[in-house]
Amino acid sequence: MWLQVIIELIILLIALSCALYVVAMSVWPNHAPVWAFDVFVQQARPWPAVFSAGVAGGCLFALKFLYHTVAKEEWNRDRVLWRFIVPLNSGTLALFSGFGITAGVIPFIDQKLFENIYIALFFGFFIGHFSDNFLAALQRLALDWFGTVDRVEKH
Template sequence: MTPLSTLLPELVALSKSDQSKDEDLTDERKQGEWQTRYSKHAWLQIIIESIVLIFGLIICLYLFYEIAASRHIVKELNIGLNIFESASHHALALEAVAIGGACGGFAFALKWLYHGVAHGWWNRDRIVWRLIVPLLSATLALFTALMIGSGIIPIFSVKITEGPRAGAAYGFFVGFFSDNLVGALQRFANHTLGKIGRTEDKQSGG
């Protein structure tokens, strides 16, 4: 089982490598080049995409407030919908994982939206990716948490599903780095299923 602390040096190294790649903060422009690269129609879509992603992020944050209010961690306001009032502690943890995953996905999509616009990489076809990432991140966070809790994937401690606070933190972590986790799960599946396939081949004399 790999504790999160052993992964931190790798994340720091990745962060430093990303910073070295993005040391040039000029967005490939010369001094005084302030005109936009995009047409009015392109800016209309960029603004709509930004609003949708920010609105989704705000909904996720509000759902976190609802979870906290249901356990009296924060003071409940009159606007509260009490949608998690009857949920069990374990159910709240899993809901926090899914919402945290969506929150991380929205944040990741927003990050790449402003990066793409600033560097001139933005294109209209990427809207599909930006809208689907939060949903996939939530799904990935939830089901990897279930696999960790059941012992299928011994990466993190099973304590991530014991409470909403740890669940939310884990969900956001997975959601924001969902692309990395998909690659890691692919390697894990290839290694595990490959072993099973080779064992069956030996048993069958292949």
């Protein structure tokens, strides 16, 4: 069991490190390698940073869940896949939520906020860290708006 926990921890820490590297290169583009600055960081800003901040938030959430389950002796294999998917879900959710805001689809948040890289990073991290709650809220909203084919109406 401990070997699996350590491998899981290492993978999550590597993912977190990679995400934080992209965030750092977005905040301090003068320190980015030439190829990254020209192609990745400068031209696509702030979106790689928002995605990476979301991944970082998801990694932090998964790491928190990992150490809580180990400390409480509740760690089990059936959550491993979940902990690896959470960071990618988180980054993707942060990215596309940001797209929705800047496109005006989500009108109650100002589109211009993403012009400030620090606000964009906070947004990505916040959505990433709370992605489970955000997805649950979106699910409830979709059920209210569209219903479901599984819902049985009471007469």
